[in-house]
Amino acid sequence: MSLDKSVVNVSFLEVKVWRGKDDGELVSYQVPGRENQTVLDVVSEIQRSHEPSLAYRYACRVGVCGSCAMTVNGMPKWTCRTHVKKVMDDGVLTIEPLRNLPRIKDLVCDLSPFIDTWQQAGAPFCGTKTRHEAPANIDPESKARKAADAGLQCINCAVCYSACDVVSWNKDYIGPAGLNRAWTLVNDARHGERQSTFDKAFGSGGCGSCHSQGNCTRHCPIGLSPSESIAGLKKSALFGLPKV
Amino acid sequence: MERSLFLTQRLTAMALGPLVLVHLGLILFAVKGGLTAEEILLRTQGSVGWALFYGAFVVMASIHGPIGLRNVLREWTDLTTGLINFVTAGFGFLLLFVGIRAVLAVTQTATQISG
Amino acid sequence: MHPLRNHKSYLASMGHRLSGIALTLFLPFHFLLLGSALEGASELNSLLAYSQLPLVKVAEWGLVMLLGLHLLFGVRVLFLEFTDWPTFVGREADRRQGHLVRVVVPSVICVLVLGFLFLIQAW
Numbered sequence: 001m002s003l004d005k006s007v008v009n010v011s012f013l014e015v016k017v018w019r020g021k022d023d024g025e026l027v028s029y030q031v032p033g034r035e036n037q038t039v040l041d042v043v044s045e046i047q048r049s050h051e052p053s054l055a056y057r058y059a060c061r062v063g064v065c066g067s068c069a070m071t072v073n074g075m076p077k078w079t080c081r082t083h084v085k086k087v088m089d090d091g092v093l094t095i096e097p098l099r100n101l102p103r104i105k106d107l108v109c110d111l112s113p114f115i116d117t118w119q120q121a122g123a124p125f126c127g128t129k130t131r132h133e134a135p136a137n138i139d140p141e142s143k144a145r146k147a148a149d150a151g152l153q154c155i156n157c158a159v160c161y162s163a164c165d166v167v168s169w170n171k172d173y174i175g176p177a178g179l180n181r182a183w184t185l186v187n188d189a190r191h192g193e194r195q196s197t198f199d200k201a202f203g204s205g206g207c208g209s210c211h212s213q214g215n216c217t218r219h220c221p222i223g224l225s226p227s228e229s230i231a232g233l234k235k236s237a238l239f240g241l242p243k244v
Numbered sequence: 245m246e247r248s249l250f251l252t253q254r255l256t257a258m259a260l261g262p263l264v265l266v267h268l269g270l271i272l273f274a275v276k277g278g279l280t281a282e283e284i285l286l287r288t289q290g291s292v293g294w295a296l297f298y299g300a301f302v303v304m305a306s307i308h309g310p311i312g313l314r315n316v317l318r319e320w321t322d323l324t325t326g327l328i329n330f331v332t333a334g335f336g337f338l339l340l341f342v343g344i345r346a347v348l349a350v351t352q353t354a355t356q357i358s359g
Numbered sequence: 360m361h362p363l364r365n366h367k368s369y370l371a372s373m374g375h376r377l378s379g380i381a382l383t384l385f386l387p388f389h390f391l392l393l394g395s396a397l398e399g400a401s402e403l404n405s406l407l408a409y410s411q412l413p414l415v416k417v418a419e420w421g422l423v424m425l426l427g428l429h430l431l432f433g434v435r436v437l438f439l440e441f442t443d444w445p446t447f448v449g450r451e452a453d454r455r456q457g458h459l460v461r462v463v464v465p466s467v468i469c470v471l472v473l474g475f476l477f478l479i480q481a482w
Contacts, residue, residue, distance in 0.1 A: 074362040163363060169319040208250035209315070211376070212439050214368040214459040225455040227439075234440040237247055238254070254440070257433050264430045268473065271423060276480045279410050281403035285396060302390070309383035316380060339386055346393035 013084065015042055017054065018096040021103050026094065027051075039079035039087065040068050043095060043107065055106040063221065066155030069162070070107050071096040076162040078221040098162040114158045114177070120205065121178035122197035127190060136190045144244040148187035151180045151229045153222055160216035160226055172205030176216030176226030179207050183229035186236065189244035198233070198241060207233040249311055256308040263301045288350040295351040302343030310336035367460035375432035378425040385422060416481055424474045431466035438462070 013033045016026040029046050040058055047054040058068040063081040070079050073089045076098055084093060101109035129136065138145055160176035161167055167175045174182075182201035185191045201207055207230045216226040236242060274283065288294045314332040317323055323331075363369075396403040409415050444458055 165364070165369075166319070202247040202250070204246055206246060208246050209319075211372045212368065212436055212459060213372045214366075214456060215363060217455050217459065218366065225444075227459060228444050228455060231440050231444065234250070235442075237251055238441060254437065257437060261430060261434065261437075264426060268423065268427060268430075272473075272476055272480055275419075275477065279407045281396065281400035281407060284393075284403070285400055305386060309379070309386060312376075312379045313383055316376065339390070342387055342390040342394060345397070346390040349394045349396040 014092045016094045019106055037084045039072050039082045039084055055108045057108055066157035069098055069157040069159050071098055076159040076219055078157055098158055100162050100167045114161050117174045117178035118181055121174045121182040122200035123181045126192040128192040138189055144187040144242045148184045151184040159219050159221055163215040163219040166209050173209045174205055180226040180229040183232050187242055201233050253311045256304045259304045260308060298347045302347055306336050306339040306343055367463040371432050371435055371463045374428055378429040381425050382429055420477055423477045424470050427470040427473045435462045
């Protein structure tokens with residue numbers, strides 16, 4: 001076995017990791033600090049070298065799949081793209097499961113309530129054309145298309161859902177990701193159920209509950225702005241659905 | 245229902261904005277030298293303008309405040325929505341009643357100004 | 360403070376909410392006081408006499424500031440909800456966050472000025 005040179009003469013990180021379910025506890029581990037190290041690297045190292053039974057989720061490791069979100073020093077983060085150096089707090093790294101979701105074990109949450117909010121927001125796309133018809137002709141420069149484009153690319157990581165205080169107060173609240181999705185559909189000329197999606201997004205637990213605190217926009221790892229999408233939905237309640 | 249309440253809340257807010265500005269200006273003007281009933285009543289009694297102004301203020305505030313309280317109670321307490329609706333609607337009618345009574349009290353000419 | 364709440368738009372949202380609760384609960388008493396004029400100016404005057412008490416004056420000063428604060432934070436909400444957000448270039452998320460908080464500090468300063476004006480008028 002070759003010597004890992006990056007570990008020689010290296011300082012150790014103090015890492016506290018949530019173990020167990022709701023009545024679990026933070027357990028400390030000493031992990032070698034490295035020049036380039038993500039939070040997910042640290043969790044993986046703990047699982048491989050210290051605690052084989054540690055439960056956590058990840059898949060792509062490059063910020064595409066949205067599986068690895070955890071609470072890092074109190075903030076929801078995509079751990080695969082979060083450098084340890086940028087989030088260290090007095091040399092300590094505290095890693096817990098996401099907020100606002102039921103815990104399963106260690107760092108793993110049950111994401112079903114989050115996924116359910118997408119249905120609640122009228123998220124499924126309803127096409128109106130068959131394969132025999134020509135595709136819709138959409139002007140990429142139109143205001144509605146730009147609004148829809150701005151909200152696409154969500155990776156469903158649930159960071160915004162976890163960051164939102166309104167979700168923590170009101171479990172019926174759809175939350176930022178579902179409402180952001182609804183706004184993209186309301187602006188999509190090809191979507192056959194625009195009014196129905198809008199009605200669902202404004203139902204009980206809908207966008208009227210948002211307080212524009214902006215935590216979703218602050219924490220979205222890929223720089224989307226659910227706050228702005230929700231504001232768009234609210235605006236449509238006064239001025240009518242956007243023209244597509 | 246949620247959308248109607250949301251819109252009502254925002255529309256009353258838009259109406260209350262200028263009303264509050266005028267009210268704040270009046271407070272700064274009136275509070276000098278202390279508040280007396282004579283000063284207040286001389287300004288308001290028999291004035292259709294102030295009656296309409298504060299009448300509108302009372303109506304808007306009686307709608308705006310209880311909807312806000314409803315949101316707070318729904319988010320910060322475990323009370324059922326039915327109970328919250330009942331309590332906040334009742335509070336709204338109470339505000340409307342004592343508010344209109346207050347506007348009438350300070351604007352109607354029948355009240356005698358006495359020492 | 361929890362790190363998720365340590366920012367200006369949280370402050371604005373919470374300031375808006377708490378001032379709203381206080382103002383709404385104060386309203387019935389305000390209306391009852393003015394309604395006492397139904398029983399004549401002297402009745403209203405005897406109640407207004409309390410407004411000379413220092414503690415009541417401080418409470419009035421607080422209410423005036425809360426009303427100003429609720430108004431300005433409410434204007435923030437209306438602008439965020441009913442106007443188009445500026446188109447941003449560069450680091451989008453940061454700029455959008457900036458749009459959410461831009462009016463918070465000016466609002467607080469305006470309210471402090473309002474409170475100061477009330478103080479020099481009332482004393």
